[in-house]
Amino acid sequence: MTDGQASPAPRNDIVLSGEAQTLVVPFAADVAGTGAPETVAVARGADVRFAANTDDAVALPGALADYTFSAAGNTLVAEGPDGTVARIGLNAPAALRFDDGTATARLDVTDGRPAVMLGGESVANGVDAANVALATPSPGGGSGASRRPNDIFLNGADQTLRVPFNADVTGTAAAETVQIASGAAVNFSAGDGDRVALAGELDSYDVASRGNQLVLENGGTRAAIGLNGEATLAFADGSASASIAVTDGAAAVTLGGRTVDSGFDAGSVSLDADGAADNAPGTQDGGLPPVPAATGRGLVHTGTPAADLIEGNQDGGTIAGNGGSDRFVFDNDPTGVTITDFAVDDQLFLTGGRTAADISIGNGDRADGDVQVFAGENTQVTLSNIDPARDDAVSDLASFRDVFGERALGFGQADSDLAATPDATAPLELSFDAETSGFFDGHREGLTDALQEAWSAWQAHLDAAEGADVEIELRETGPDQVGNALAATQSIVSPDVPSVPTGDLFNGREARLPGVVSELRTGADPNGDAPDIVMGLQESSFDRIAFERQADGTVPDGQFDGLTVLIHELGHALGFDGSINVGPDRADGVASTFDQHISTNRFTGGFEFDGPAVWAVNNGPVIFGPSDPYHIGGDDDLMVGQIDPNETREISQVDLAILADAGVPVSDSALPASVSDPLAVA
Structure with missing residues (x-):
């Protein structure tokens, strides 16, 4: 096996996705760009060819003086230490970025003949770094990672290839190892003798199968491996074979001889410790x-x-x-x-x-x-x-x-x-449903204080125009659902709850802004004196939920933290809600501004939330539950699907970014400066 980073030829082919992006290329490659602004960052030791167009850039490790330059036709060739080479076709002026600044490369006319120029110096007879005009900050190029996968076509040689970006990898009959960096989503059809290496231990991944695909996921890291033969999967703690096996007449995906289905247990897989992945690590x-x-x-x-x-x-x-x-x-x-x-x-x-x-x-x-x-x-x-x-x-x-x-x-x-105080506040008005108000006798003061504190937690991050009117009413639910005791039944697509059209369509449905959010944005109350948010509480809640924390900030052992539950349910009322899971009480033909950002992950089939504020905070989409588009996946966020007794949670910046993308007026101080309001709803 040869190392993809150390073997400059033959090159692999990369076809970029069409989105503005910065792409780190750690192996020998021909990169085909698009009309979008793109930065190709050449890793040390890689040999990369790229035809640069308007607003493109190439980033090289080290200082400009570390490189020698030459020209061939319209191509600028930069050769640096450790075998680093960039071959840049100049279809338009392009920025070359070095550790000590940026120089513009372009075609010009010198003495009546075309010439490749770098920072105002002709490359024909070499470049004196002292004469090159370097600029800061660096102009040109795309930023951030591409959400859509780039395409990689392998070159037919035995090789090991580290992939640090979202990609669809097309292999060959050669023996190929694809190392998937943490944070990358990679799709690869593996044949006999191929190997896929992941940086984490096996039990750190969610493992599933879809058709002939083995799918592994940990946060933003995703590997979807089509099994066209027997392949090897390598983890930090060892390796195991993956293949399609026939059991009782049915084909099934297996890992380490274990069928990958709903009952798959990673702990039951016997790993070969000598086959542990050695790819450069990423953060789990x-x-x-x-x-x-x-x-x-x-x-x-x-x-x-x-x-x-x-x-x-x-x-x-x-x-x-x-x-x-x-x-x-x-x-x-x-x-x-x-x-x-x-x-x-x-x-x-x-x-x-x-x-x-x-x-x-x-x-x-x-x-x-x-x-x-x-x-x-x-x-x-x-x-x-x-x-x-x-x-x-x-x-x-x-x-x-x-x-x-x-x-x-x-x-x-x-x-x-x-913690900055928002420009305007929205005071909470709390009332109890008249028909069931006796149910709350003896608990009104604690509930009132807890709900006011929960609303204040959200309000600290909002720039609101008017107050919300919140009424609590009894809703009977089963005793096993105490963790969802105060689910906000306010739904922007329920026939009896007001909402405000945005003028957008989502999957043929009219996109609507929740009435409470519209009021927070504009100060106009679409439903008059009626409650803006309705919450329910089941009969067993007062025994199992502590609505007041102890002096040390905890709740009694075995009880749910009422403040966490209330903050969570207010999150649903503000935005974590919609019509993707349509029930009998939901109106047809409408969707929420939250729904507009929910999509199905192409590799896992689960839900994810995508939007500009989320990207600014999370560097990628937020993974939601595999069958639940209204709760974040994982187990450490306020808006997950299950909160256990004695757990306390706070509002995260990811929660605020999601709500901002859904149209909630989140305060500017709570999010990166690059985030702007996605709506223009009056």
């Missing part, structure tokens, strides 16, 4: 603590063996995570610190509206065990005690992510950023 985000917006506890200054949120702004200090998957949180105040044990599955979390464009990597001595991360002008982090192999591999942002994982850097808002 499930091990990290909640982002600061989603936690009620403060930041610690020194880590513990558990997962911690650690204060990064300890200027001049030395910090240790001491084990666990840690988030080191930095605001934009000037600071310089050293982290002594930063590892795969740790994260530098940067607030204050900063993005990947603000990050630069310093590693002048690739043998001293130190790597510097610069975030804008104010934050400098030295990562020390890096093992020699990783230290040698880090030269730029792309290689830093390749070594430590795509989620080694996180961006968003801290608790302090989210």
